[in-house]
Amino acid sequence: MKNHHFFRPANRRSLFSTVRFVSAAVATSLLFSGPATAQENEGALPLPLNEVRMFTQALDHIRRAYVEEVDDETLLEYAIQGMLSGLDPHSAYMAGNEFESLQDTTTGQFGGLGVEVSRRDGYILVVAPIDDSPADRAGVLAGDLIIEIDSKPIRDMQPDEAAKMMRGEPGSQVSITIAREGEEPFDITLTREIIAISSVRSRALEPGYAYLRVSQFRGNTGEEFDEELQELLTADEELKGLVLDLRNNPGGVLQASVSMVDAFIDSGDIVSTKGRLEDSRSSYSASLQTIAPDIPLVVLINNGSASASEIVAGALQDHGRALIMGTASFGKGSVQTVLPLAADKAIKLTTSLYYTPSGRSIQAQGIIPDIEVEEAFVTRRSRSVTQYKESDLAGHLKNGNKILDDTDASADEIDGEIDGEIDAAIDRAAEQESKEGQSDLSAAELAQVLISAEEVLVNDYPLNEALNVLKGINAYKPLAAKRAALGL
Numbered sequence: 001m002k003n004h005h006f007f008r009p010a011n012r013r014s015l016f017s018t019v020r021f022v023s024a025a026v027a028t029s030l031l032f033s034g035p036a037t038a039q040e041n042e043g044a045l046p047l048p049l050n051e052v053r054m055f056t057q058a059l060d061h062i063r064r065a066y067v068e069e070v071d072d073e074t075l076l077e078y079a080i081q082g083m084l085s086g087l088d089p090h091s092a093y094m095a096g097n098e099f100e101s102l103q104d105t106t107t108g109q110f111g112g113l114g115v116e117v118s119r120r121d122g123y124i125l126v127v128a129p130i131d132d133s134p135a136d137r138a139g140v141l142a143g144d145l146i147i148e149i150d151s152k153p154i155r156d157m158q159p160d161e162a163a164k165m166m167r168g169e170p171g172s173q174v175s176i177t178i179a180r181e182g183e184e185p186f187d188i189t190l191t192r193e194i195i196a197i198s199s200v201r202s203r204a205l206e207p208g209y210a211y212l213r214v215s216q217f218r219g220n221t222g223e224e225f226d227e228e229l230q231e232l233l234t235a236d237e238e239l240k241g242l243v244l245d246l247r248n249n250p251g252g253v254l255q256a257s258v259s260m261v262d263a264f265i266d267s268g269d270i271v272s273t274k275g276r277l278e279d280s281r282s283s284y285s286a287s288l289q290t291i292a293p294d295i296p297l298v299v300l301i302n303n304g305s306a307s308a309s310e311i312v313a314g315a316l317q318d319h320g321r322a323l324i325m326g327t328a329s330f331g332k333g334s335v336q337t338v339l340p341l342a343a344d345k346a347i348k349l350t351t352s353l354y355y356t357p358s359g360r361s362i363q364a365q366g367i368i369p370d371i372e373v374e375e376a377f378v379t380r381r382s383r384s385v386t387q388y389k390e391s392d393l394a395g396h397l398k399n400g401n402k403i404l405d406d407t408d409a410s411a412d413e414i415d416g417e418i419d420g421e422i423d424a425a426i427d428r429a430a431e432q433e434s435k436e437g438q439s440d441l442s443a444a445e446l447a448q449v450l451i452s453a454e455e456v457l458v459n460d461y462p463l464n465e466a467l468n469v470l471k472g473i474n475a476y477k478p479l480a481a482k483r484a485a486l487g488l
Contacts, residue, residue: 055079062075081158084347084349090334090350095345096344096345111172113135114135115135116250117162119158121145123155124147125144126140128306129141129248142248144178146177147185148176170192172192174189175187175190199216199220199224200225200228202232208236208240208474209467209470210242210243211245212229212242214244214309216252217308221259222255226291240470241296241467243466245300246299246300249305250330251310254311257271261286261312262287264290264316265316267285268285269284269357271311273355275351280352296473298469299317299324301325301328303328307330307333307354310330311356313367314357314360314367323371324368325373327373328368329367333362335351371469373461374462377459
């Protein structure tokens with residue numbers, strides 16, 4: 001395994017190299033293994049003779065009696081496909097140009113729609129749309145089910161096969177039918193594009209606070225992340241808080257996730273993998289190459305955060321290095337290994353599970369956030385006409401901190417106008433005021449009472465809450481120091 005300068009794997013004997021799927025492919029961590037060695041063949045498990053005899057009988061029946069003649073090679077490939085599809089949603093048989101597809105998807109440039117997919121209830125599940133991809137711009141959401149591609153039902157189709165249907169020449173179109181909870185199925189026509197992905201971007205939220213978005217984990221994401229983080233620290237030497245956004249990040253290269261965690265901690269385990277074979281068992285630990293060991297950190301996740309994203313969130317959570325906010329993550333905690341069968345054929349097999357530093361398995365559970373925050377937006381509630389301040393009252397006393405001047409005369413005139421408006425408005429507002437808290441209001445009536453002058457203040461509610469948490473942390477620091485100085 002190629003070593004990255006930001007981590008040190010505890011198991012160095014593995015010859016696996018990690019790659020990942022992008023675009024319409026399975027959100028997975030993928031390892032490549034060489035052909036089976038003589039020693040491995042010697043240790044092969046004995047075959048159950050009765051079941052093998054049953055298999056050969058079934059094969060013979062199909063060869064002789066099926067309505068159409070099918071060659072033996074095809075039948076055996078179908079058998080392998082059936083074995084793998086029955087194991088889990090991520091194990092699969094790969095042949096022919098699927099190897100070329102695999103190489104294309106790991107380079108970050110290909111013609112596709114820009115969605116990560118898995119399988120659920122026989123349909124294709126959207127794990128996450130890739131940022132600024134055709135699928136993202138068309139409004140495809142994490143959790144959507146793709147039930148048809150170009151009007152072809154895809155129930156029980158493997159994710160890799162569906163991915164192949166959604167890929168194609170840039171500029172060509174494909175139609176997908178989406179099933180979304182609470183809505184009728186609907187069609188979306190998308191134009192394939194070259195998906196050239198920049199996996200990391202950053203910006204300042206306001207003075208002292210910064211935002212880092214990681215859309216996926218590719219081979220060079222660790223280096224990109226380090227560069228962006230260094231630039232943020234250089235641009236603002238007094239950086240007081242950082243938001244790391246892993247929402248709708250479907251995962252990817254294991255090393256990249258380890259490198260990212262290592263930027264924030266300087267000791268301890270980051271992640272371990274456990275499987276039946278020795279090469280599937282490994283652990284990764286932090287190094288001393290930490291970039292930002294003390295900056296307050298909030299990590300945003302949601303149900304589209306999978307695999308490597310969950311490794312980062314889980315490690316930072318277990319080390320107490322970050323607050324995790326959002327909703328529970330996807331729960332993709334398995335590792336797939338590509339095992340060659342022939343020159344152009346292989347199986348992609350689940351061989352191990354991820355574990356966080358505390359020993360938690362991510363699989364089918366995901367990361368539970370420390371603070372649950374649903375996706376939403378924030379609007380301004382218009383000021384009720386029955387709500388007014390002391391300064392709105394006619395004849396109010398002036399502020400003792402101010403020196404009276406000529407401007408007070410004009411203020412009195414304004415007070416009179418406000419007083420008249422209040423008197424005229426109280427009667428008009430009485431009925432609306434009596435409706436507050438009633439449960440039988442229509443949606444229109446409730447909107448008129450609560451947000452009759454609606455203005456969207458925050459489009460990204462979780463991000464806004466993360467920023468507020470960071471501000472709260474920094475606001476409390478001087479209070480804690482003051483209490484300590486007073487001996488409290």
